[in-house]
Amino acid sequence: MVERCKACGFCVEFCPTKVLALSSAFNSKGYHPPHVVAPEKCSGCDLCGMYCPDFAIYGQRLPVAKEAAPARTAAATNLEVARES
Amino acid sequence: MTILDVTNPVEPFLRTDRMPHIWCPGCGIGTTVNCFARALIESKIDLQSLALVSGIGCTGRVAGYVKLDSFHTTHGRAIPFATGLKLANPKLNVIVYSGDGDLSAIGGNHLIHAARRNIDLKVICVNNLIYAMTGGQTAPTTPGHAITSTSPYGTCEPAFNLPHLVEAAGAVYVARWTTFHVKQLARSIGEAFQKKGFSFIEVISPCPTLYQRRNKLGDGLDTMKYYKEKSKVKHGAPTSEVGLTMTGEIIVGKFVDRDRPDYQSLLHAQMVESLGESYVEPSETVCSCS
Ligand SMILES: Cc1ncc(C[n+]2csc(CCOP(=O)(O)OP(=O)(O)O)c2C)c(N)n1
Numbered sequence: 001m002v003e004r005c006k007a008c009g010f011c012v013e014f015c016p017t018k019v020l021a022l023s024s025a026f027n028s029k030g031y032h033p034p035h036v037v038a039p040e041k042c043s044g045c046d047l048c049g050m051y052c053p054d055f056a057i058y059g060q061r062l063p064v065a066k067e068a069a070p071a072r073t074a075a076a077t078n079l080e081v082a083r084e085s
Numbered sequence: 086m087t088i089l090d091v092t093n094p095v096e097p098f099l100r101t102d103r104m105p106h107i108w109c110p111g112c113g114i115g116t117t118v119n120c121f122a123r124a125l126i127e128s129k130i131d132l133q134s135l136a137l138v139s140g141i142g143c144t145g146r147v148a149g150y151v152k153l154d155s156f157h158t159t160h161g162r163a164i165p166f167a168t169g170l171k172l173a174n175p176k177l178n179v180i181v182y183s184g185d186g187d188l189s190a191i192g193g194n195h196l197i198h199a200a201r202r203n204i205d206l207k208v209i210c211v212n213n214l215i216y217a218m219t220g221g222q223t224a225p226t227t228p229g230h231a232i233t234s235t236s237p238y239g240t241c242e243p244a245f246n247l248p249h250l251v252e253a254a255g256a257v258y259v260a261r262w263t264t265f266h267v268k269q270l271a272r273s274i275g276e277a278f279q280k281k282g283f284s285f286i287e288v289i290s291p292c293p294t295l296y297q298r299r300n301k302l303g304d305g306l307d308t309m310k311y312y313k314e315k316s317k318v319k320h321g322a323p324t325s326e327v328g329l330t331m332t333g334e335i336i337v338g339k340f341v342d343r344d345r346p347d348y349q350s351l352l353h354a355q356m357v358e359s360l361g362e363s364y365v366e367p368s369e370t371v372c373s374c375s
């Protein structure tokens with residue numbers, strides 16, 4: 001979903017806990033998609049998902065315990081932001 | 086690596102083969118679609134009972150991007166098409182999703198008369214204060230002094246205040262939010278599903294490419310920050326007082342929530358009164374192609 005991002009910055013600005021920042025990486029259209037800079041602060045509230053006009057990011061609470069942590073990081077690189085609850 | 090079994094909640098409602106969509110960076114239309122999808126999820130509405138109708142414009146593209154029964158009508162004619170759908174198939178939940186120009190300029194007459202007749206439609210009007218798709222011409226909603234491609238020295242004509250217009254015409258539910266108010270917008274759309282009658286939700290939305298840029302109002306994000314800073318929630322505010330200006334306060338909230346008989350109930354009552362025993366309820370239209 002990184003490829004859908006048009007770097008509007010809505011998700012970065014309106015994430016209540018400032019989990020995201022626009023990265024210096026490019027997607028194939030030349031936009032800088034966001035990346036997760038503070039994964040531990042993510043509540044999985046999905047506000048980023050509601051704001052994203054390009055359907056490129058979302059947050060989700062995962063119903064799994066500690067072993068989900070690596071998965072969360074993996075997901076984050078795909079612009080999915082998830083947190084175990 | 087663990088594979089995550091999670092998907093974006095909006096994904097099941099999209100024709101993903103058509104993504105990425107054509108909307109510009111920082112355009113608010115996609116944000117409204119997220120809110121619409123969340124409202125569908127929350128209200129647990131049967132998707133088979135839904136039909137979405139739009140007119141022409143950037144907002145009109147919604148009909149082509151959602152994975153629902155949808156129809157992209159000619160310019161301004163979303164409401165008459167939706168009216169026909171609803172009257173022929175009263176069990177359908179019919180949503181009209183279109184732009185301010187489509188609904189209030191070329192389609193303005195349909196808008197007021199559907200409200201007057203209280204046709205059971207849910208209208209989501211994405212108001213970016215301009216005709217966007219065609220290059221940013223002045224719309225009936227363009228606020229005073231705004232520079233557009235057809236008013237290079239500033240718009241001099243007074244604008245429609247849409248909530249006031251549709252309330253006066255008879256709508257039973259009227260709300261306004263901006264694309265900053267994602268949770269409230271989703272809730273309002275859910276509420277409109279519960280109403281029987283003409284419901285109208287206006288969503289103020291950025292068009293950074295044509296409206297904000299010409300007026301030196303920044304990009305989509307700057308506009309979202311403006312919405313956050315200058316919006317005031319006033320449920321029940323008199324709609325005569327919620328007109329918009331270029332940089333001033335934006336009154337948002339649920340302005341009207343009332344009940345009066347919808348068109349189909351009135352039609353039924355009239356027929357029973359006039360024809361009595363001999364009146365036979367028309368059977369539901371069944372599409373012969375299915
Ligand atoms: C009969 C007819 N007249 C004019 C047009 C040109 N036209 C296409 S979209 C549009 C305005 C759309 O404005 P709005 O409804 O505000 O949608 P937006 O693009 O801003 O989302 C116009 C005038 C048309 N397609 N058909």
Ligand code: SF4
Pocket residue numbers: 014015016017018019020041042043044045046047048049058059060081
């Ligand atoms: S899901 Fe996480 S990243 Fe997204 S808005 Fe919520 S806290 Fe921020």
Ligand code: SF4
Pocket residue numbers: 004005006007008009010011012033034051052053054055056057079
């Ligand atoms: S992920 Fe979405 S909201 Fe975030 S910058 Fe990209 S397009 Fe904008």
Ligand code: SF4
Pocket residue numbers: 107108109111112113114143144213217218291292293294295
């Ligand atoms: S022209 Fe304006 S309304 Fe149309 S997609 Fe671009 S930003 Fe959105």
